[in-house]
Amino acid sequence: MARHVISTLAxxxxxxxxxxxxxxxxxxxxxxxxxxxxSGDFAVATIGKVHxxxxxxxxxxxxxxxxxxxxxLVIYDTQSDNxxxxxxxxxxxxxxxxxxxxxxxxxxxxxxxxxxxNQFDGFAFYNNQYxxxxxxxxxxxxxxxxxxxxxxxxxxxxxxxxxxVYTIAADYNFGQISAEWVRNxxxxxxxxxxxxxxxxxxxxxFSQTIQNIQTAKPDxxxxxxxxxxxxxxxxxxxxxxxxxxxxxxxxxGQGYEHKRFKAPSLANMYATVNYIEEVDTPAxxxxxxxxxxxxPNEPYINQEAxxxxxxxxxxxxxxxxxxxxxxxxxxxxxxxxxxxFDAPEGxxxxxxxSQHMSHTIYLAHVGEDHTIDFxxxxxxxxxxxxxxxxCDLMKSDPSAQYTPSNPPVATK
Numbered sequence: 001m002a003r004h005v006i007s008t009l010a011x012x013x014x015x016x017x018x019x020x021x022x023x024x025x026x027x028x029x030x031x032x033x034x035x036x037x038x039s040g041d042f043a044v045a046t047i048g049k050v051h052x053x054x055x056x057x058x059x060x061x062x063x064x065x066x067x068x069x070x071x072x073l074v075i076y077d078t079q080s081d082n083x084x085x086x087x088x089x090x091x092x093x094x095x096x097x098x099x100x101x102x103x104x105x106x107x108x109x110x111x112x113x114x115x116x117x118n119q120f121d122g123f124a125f126y127n128n129q130y131x132x133x134x135x136x137x138x139x140x141x142x143x144x145x146x147x148x149x150x151x152x153x154x155x156x157x158x159x160x161x162x163x164x165v166y167t168i169a170a171d172y173n174f175g176q177i178s179a180e181w182v183r184n185x186x187x188x189x190x191x192x193x194x195x196x197x198x199x200x201x202x203x204x205x206f207s208q209t210i211q212n213i214q215t216a217k218p219d220x221x222x223x224x225x226x227x228x229x230x231x232x233x234x235x236x237x238x239x240x241x242x243x244x245x246x247x248x249x250x251x252x253g254q255g256y257e258h259k260r261f262k263a264p265s266l267a268n269m270y271a272t273v274n275y276i277e278e279v280d281t282p283a284x285x286x287x288x289x290x291x292x293x294x295x296p297n298e299p300y301i302n303q304e305a306x307x308x309x310x311x312x313x314x315x316x317x318x319x320x321x322x323x324x325x326x327x328x329x330x331x332x333x334x335x336x337x338x339x340x341f342d343a344p345e346g347x348x349x350x351x352x353x354s355q356h357m358s359h360t361i362y363l364a365h366v367g368e369d370h371t372i373d374f375x376x377x378x379x380x381x382x383x384x385x386x387x388x389x390x391c392d393l394m395k396s397d398p399s400a401q402y403t404p405s406n407p408p409v410a411t412k
Contacts, residue, residue, distance in 0.1 A: 029072040030065075030325060032057070032312070033092030035103035035113070040080025041201070041227040042105045045254040048305030049127060050075060051295050053102055056312035058294070066316050067323070074098055080105075080227075082112040089113040093120040099325040100125065100315060102308060106226065107131060107174040111401070114139065118399050123327040125315065127307040129250060129274075131177035132383075133402040135391035137331060141356045142307040142314070142348075146181040147385040149249040149272040152361055152378050154185040154222075157247045157270060162219025163191040166244075168209060168233070169224035171198035177403050178224050178249060184404050194218050204229040210240045223248045223269075231257055238265040245270065252276065256300040258370040269366040274359035275345040277301040278372040287344035303345075307357075310343040314350065314357075317341065335394050346379065352394055353387035 169175030253273030346360035
């Protein structure tokens with residue numbers, strides 16, 4: 001049976017003896033649906049997303065809620081199952097009557113539930129790094145996208161290590177579209193693709209792939225592997241003494257493989273992340289301290305956890321400025337172009353054209369002993385591709401996903 005939890009912390013104020021909360025509870029609560037994988041193949045990377053939402057909710061309720069109204073969480077475990085996303089999305093929108101939904105890890109899950117959000121005119125936050133391209137007025141995306149991650153990462157790797165690039169990617173829309181981005185950026189910077197493989201999500205044996213990489217002799221290996229099974233690649237590659245420098249937009253920042261696997265399996269991995277707990281700033285240190293105080297057994301705070309935490313605060317600002325939880329009223333606030341939040345990673349803002357979020361992008365490098373250093377940081381990297389290519393949700397809503405080979409058509 002699927003887990004269904006209504007946060008008593010949000011509803012009853014347990015452990016929060018704050019006078020503002022008592023006042024807030026006299027008013028109708030604002031309901032947030034939370035559909036995330038607390039079990040299944042992606043759970044390692046996604047439990048922290050639920051915790052980030054819970055932490056932000058606790059803080060907001062302790063401070064009096066949103067315009068005096070408490071937040072109430074309606075949480076379902078989607079179990080890394082796309083059919084559950086569809087089932088529970090219908091349930092939270094139709095039966096639970098939530099005001100907004102925070103949902104989804106994989107792009108396949110997002111695309112499974114997105115038509116349902118559109119059907120019932122819901123409002124959903126996708127707080128995950130992904131392959132980009134979704135232009136949909138019913139969605140706000142807080143995760144990093146290719147123009148923020150690959151446009152920084154790939155040129156750095158080519159300049160440092162060489163022009164021959166090999167990509168291994170999960171065989172679904174995330175991996176396929178991300179690989180297209182890699183292909184294009186490699187070409188733009190005078191590089192050469194010497195190999196490309198798409199691997200089904202359930203695969204956990206990589207001997208042939210490792211042989212193929214050894215034969216191709218790339219200067220850079222781009223790894224776009226997703227889930228527990230595919231993460232087996234790293235220890236197998238280490239055992240085979242494959243020492244090609246690795247580059248990723250998804251590893252380290254999501255699945256914290258540098259913590260889960262023995263050194264030096266992830267040695268010389270470079271990942272562009274918008275946040276990981278090693279970020280050494282006062283804001284990050286304060287965030288990590290309060291996080292572990294609330295969740296002392298949390299193994300790692302990944303970028304999706306931070307995105308989810310920030311998303312609740314962004315939603316709070318949207319509702320307070322709109323003086324409404326209605327999607328159309330909130331979108332009028334987004335259209336002003338100044339919905340921002342001082343997040344643990346740094347200041348973030350929502351782009352009004354695409355409803356995607358700007359980020360600080362950290363180049364995380366994994367050492368031989370699996371410690372992290374940051375050789376480069378890019379400040380305020382905007383999600384420019386959709387808007388520059390023709391997506392403008394202030395003018396029209398195609399509710400579509402685009403790719404570099406299939407860009408949006410600009411609205412006149």
